[in-house]
Amino acid sequence: MQKYLRFIIIPILCFTGFLQSSIAAEDYTINTDKILVTVVLKHQQDKSLSELQKKMDENRFWQSFPPKGMEIDSWYVMMGLGQVITLKVAPKDLRTLNLAIEKSAWGIFETNIYPTYEFKGIAQSIKAKKALEDNE
Numbered sequence: 001m002q003k004y005l006r007f008i009i010i011p012i013l014c015f016t017g018f019l020q021s022s023i024a025a026e027d028y029t030i031n032t033d034k035i036l037v038t039v040v041l042k043h044q045q046d047k048s049l050s051e052l053q054k055k056m057d058e059n060r061f062w063q064s065f066p067p068k069g070m071e072i073d074s075w076y077v078m079m080g081l082g083q084v085i086t087l088k089v090a091p092k093d094l095r096t097l098n099l100a101i102e103k104s105a106w107g108i109f110e111t112n113i114y115p116t117y118e119f120k121g122i123a124q125s126i127k128a129k130k131a132l133e134d135n136e
Contacts, residue, residue, distance in 0.1 A: 036116040041109035042082040064104035
């Protein structure tokens with residue numbers, strides 16, 4: 001009988017391990033044809049607002065940024081820092097975005113560009129899962 005138990009117990013243990021690893025490895029794939037890019041435009045604090053606005057007009061900032069085909073997801077002014085803009089961009093247009101920033105924002109802002117992804121839904125899912133675990 002013990003000889004046959006291993007043929008039953010081993011597959012059950014393997015299947016249980018498979019289930020646990022499947023549950024732990026949730027799929028958080030992002031299904032979209034666009035990426036998020038966060039652009040931070042830090043104000044050059046050695047210039048006054050009127051100087052910055054004049055330079056923005058000279059560089060045709062408002063006509064150039066963001067380039068056509070890019071969707072503004074959010075655009076905030078962070079006092080003491082500058083502007084934080086999140087754009088939805090097709091990966092093939094990343095170079096176009098970079099060139100628009102170089103041509104229209106340099107000389108006005110210090111720039112930082114970060115690939116970004118939406119985490120809110122994932123965080124809520126993890127939080128809900130952890131709350132359920134704590135209640136068990």
